[in-house]
Amino acid sequence: MSTAVSLHLSDPPRIVLMGVSGCGKSSVGAALSALTGVPYQDADDLHPSANVEKMRAGIALTDDDRWPWLTTCAEALAGSAGGLILGCSALKRIYRDHLRGAAGRDLAFVHLIGTREVILERMRARVNHYMPVSLLDSQFATLEPPGEDENAMAVSIDVPPAQIAAQIRSAYAWQGLQAS
Numbered sequence: 412m413s414t415a416v417s418l419h420l421s422d423p424p425r426i427v428l429m430g431v432s433g434c435g436k437s438s439v440g441a442a443l444s445a446l447t448g449v450p451y452q453d454a455d456d457l458h459p460s461a462n463v464e465k466m467r468a469g470i471a472l473t474d475d476d477r478w479p480w481l482t483t484c485a486e487a488l489a490g491s492a493g494g495l496i497l498g499c500s501a502l503k504r505i506y507r508d509h510l511r512g513a514a515g516r517d518l519a520f521v522h523l524i525g526t527r528e529v530i531l532e533r534m535r536a537r538v539n540h541y542m543p544v545s546l547l548d549s550q551f552a553t554l555e556p557p558g559e560d561e562n563a564m565a566v567s568i569d570v571p572p573a574q575i576a577a578q579i580r581s582a583y584a585w586q587g588l589q590a591s
C-alpha cells in the first residue's frame with residue numbers, strides 16, 4: 412500500500428521507518444536490513460538518557476526534549492556513507508523536515524500503520540522495553556502522518572515484518588542493491 416505518487420530512494424539509500432511506539436520499526440528495520448544489506452540504526456539508542464528516563468516514568472517527550480535527539484538522528488543519516496535504515500518515530504512533519512535538512516530532500520519515509528488495539532496488544536506482550544503502554548495515546552495524539560509530498564509510503568503492520576520489508580523493497584527503487 413503506497414500513499415505517495417512517486418517514491419524514490421537516494422544513493423546511498425537513506426530511509427526512515429516511522430510511526431508510533433510499538434508499530435514495528437525495530438522488527439521491520441531488522442528484516443529490511445537483512446533483505447537489502449543496508450545497516451539499521453534504532454533511534455531509541457540515540458536518545459539522551461534524560462529522555463529515556465522521562466518516558467520510563469510515563470511522561471511524554473516535548474518538542475524541546477526531542478530536538479537534540481533529532482539532531483543526533485539527522486547526523487547519523489547524513490554521516491552514513493553506505494546508506495542507513497533509521498527506525499525513528501518522526502511523529503511530526505517538523506521533525507521530518509529536520510531530518511531532511513541534514514539528509515536531503517529525497518530522504519525516504521515508510522509509515523508503519525496499525526490500529527491502537529493491535530499496537531497496544533503488541534506493546535503489552537513486549538518485555539524489557541522502557542516505553543510504557545500508557546504513552547501510546549500521546550504518541551497517536553502527536554502523530555502527523557506524512558503528506559503526499561514527503562516521499563513516503565504507508566504500510567500496514569498486519570502482516571509479518573519480512574513481508575513488510577519485501578513491500579518496501581519493491582515500492583522504492585533500490586539502486587545497486589540485490590535482494591537476498
Ligand SMILES: Nc1ncnc2c1ncn2[C@@H]1O[C@H](COP(=O)(O)OP(=O)(O)OP(=O)(O)O)[C@@H](O)[C@H]1O
Nearest residue numbers: 432433434435436437438533537542568570571572
Ligand atoms: N508485523 C508484525 N507482526 C507481528 N508482531 C510484530 C510486528 N512488528 C512488530 N511486532 C512485535 O510488536 C512489538 C513491537 O515491535 P517493535 O519493538 O519492533 O516496535 P518499535 O516501533 O520499534 O517500538 P518502539 O518505538 O517502542 O521501540 C514487538 O514485540 C515485535 O515483536
Ligand SMILES: O=C(O)[C@H](O)[C@@H](O)[C@H](O)[C@H](O)CO
Nearest residue numbers: 431432433455472500501542
Ligand atoms: O518521539 C518519541 O516520543 C520517542 O521517539 C518515542 O517514540 C520512543 O523513542 C520510541 O517509540 C520508544 O518506544
